[in-house]
Amino acid sequence: MMKKKVAIIGGGQIAENVHVAHYKTRDELEIVAVCGVNEESVKSFAERNGIPNYYTDAAEMYSIEKPDIVSVCTPNLFHFENVMQALENDCDVFCEKPPAIKADDARVMYETAIAKGKVLAYDFHHRFADDVTILKEKVDEGMLGDIYFVKVKALRRNGIPGWGSFTNKEIQGGGPLIDLGIHMLDAALYILGYPNIKKVTAKMFQKIGNKKSEGSFGKWDPTKFGVEDSLFSHIELENGSLLQLETSFALNIKEKSEMNVEFCGDQAGAIMFPAEIYTDEKGELVSLLKRETADSDRHSKSMSAFVNRCLGKNVMLADGKQGYAIQQLVEAIYQSAEKGESVTL
Structure with a gap:
């Protein structure tokens, strides 16, 4: 089976200690890139975690890497734009909480995921x-x-x-x-x-x-x-x-x-x-x-459920509809x- 390609948006503690840590345990996945605003920081993140490529331009990352799955681990203000960009590039998306800052943004994210037929889930672990x-x-x-x-x-x-x-x-x-x-x-x-x-x-x-x-x-x-x-x-x-x-x-x-x-x-x-x-x-x-x-093993179970849904399994998620609610x-x-x-x- 061909591995699904994963990209990480944002290079903070939660991205490293939860998202990357879990993705590395899954044989079905391959982390191909991390993207962040600070080149020095995102380069260091990639090197520490054995991620082959790093970017400061998300559009360039999507164009070159063509990931299947994206984790959004940015500050709250940027959740909406990063989730939407991932969905528009036909990716399944796992976003840290909260879904957004505005309810209307959460609604648009939910509706876009449905229209695209993509998984959208939030880390309410x-x-x-x-x-x-x-x-x-x-x-x-x-x-x-x-x-x-x-x-x-x-x-x-x-x-x-x-x-x-x-x-x-x-x-x-x-x-x-x-x-x-x-x-x-x-x-x-x-x-x-x-x-x-x-x-x-x-x-x-x-x-x-x-x-x-x-x-x-x-x-x-x-x-x-x-x-x-x-x-x-x-x-x-x-x-x-x-x-x-x-x-x-x-x-x-x-x-x-x-x-x-x-x-x-x-x-x-x-x-x-x-x-x-x-x-x-x-x-x-x-x-x-x-x-x-x-x-205490909540983060990994939340991550596992998201990955399993991306692999076609019918499991419970904190999904886009509940995120909007x-x-x-x-x-x-x-x-x-x-x-x-x-x-x-």
């Missing part, structure tokens, strides 16, 4: 954990009954990234919501079957990142801190259920980090990591399912927080 697979199965079986309240947490006490462009609103589109919260929202919505959203109400704050300059993820310039450092939202579903979202880069909480989702149904409750299902009988907590440790939600949350009023979807 938490949904690929065994814990999520187990909970999804039990929820679909009805073990929790009617789930009417969900609490989504993606919190850091002082974890503002001191590298890259994470504090630049123009390039990133926002702070913890679009970087962290979107991950846990996707996992929660996936378990619920990606239900329709009715209305969102949100409030965001910039209270710490513009004052402090160092945390557990390095140093940053507080005078250039342009994103929210915490955001809170109520999300009403069309079926009457409620999601409560809490997300932060910096927030004076006790725990260093909280990344989890809690589900409350009329028959039982559950927590995502590690997966646990429980109920109450006469005032006593009864465990119905309990994993001792959470599955969650981008609409994120955009509405930011709009509500900025306007100070609820936003109806």
Whole structure:
């Protein structure tokens, strides 16, 4: 079988430690090129990872290499143009989250992938954990009954990234919501079957990142801190259920980090990591399912699912349609927080 040719767009940590690392484990694939804006950096990336060719011009790369698969690992602002260019060159595309900065861009990406008959997937890797697979199965079986309240947490006490462009609103589109919260929202919505959203109400704050300059993820310039450092939202579903979202880069909480989702149904409750299902009988907590440790092998399972779909296997993906849906939600949350009023979807 002829190997599929893979190209990497963007030469950062996620490209090297996740995308390239996984592609190298697949005998069906061959990484032929990496493309980035800085020649010295992209050349070094290629040499470190044994990639034969490097480019600073994506059009030239597509013309010469003609890849079958493209990974987009650029800052958020450039996701749209890079995904569209890959699709227009008849490539299957795996893009880091978020899909884009604007919901309309995510819609165009989704529609283009459908029209081209190409795979478009996003690296919402938490949904690929065994814990999520187990909970999804039990929820679909009805073990929790009617789930009417969900609490989504993606919190850091002082974890503002001191590298890259994470504090630049123009390039990133926002702070913890679009970087962290979107991950846990996707996992929660996936378990619920990606239900329709009715209305969102949100409030965001910039209270710490513009004052402090160092945390557990390095140093940053507080005078250039342009994103929210915490955001809170109520999300009403069309079926009457409620999601409560809490997300932060910096927030004076006790725990260093909280990344989890809690589900409350009329028959039982559950927590995502590690997966646990429980109920109450006469005032006593009864465990119905309990994993001792959470599955940490999420990135590779997300990557594997994408590659398998490219090879023709019918596997679950965080696809273009769901990418568009969650981008609409994120955009509405930011709009509500900025306007100070609820936003109806």
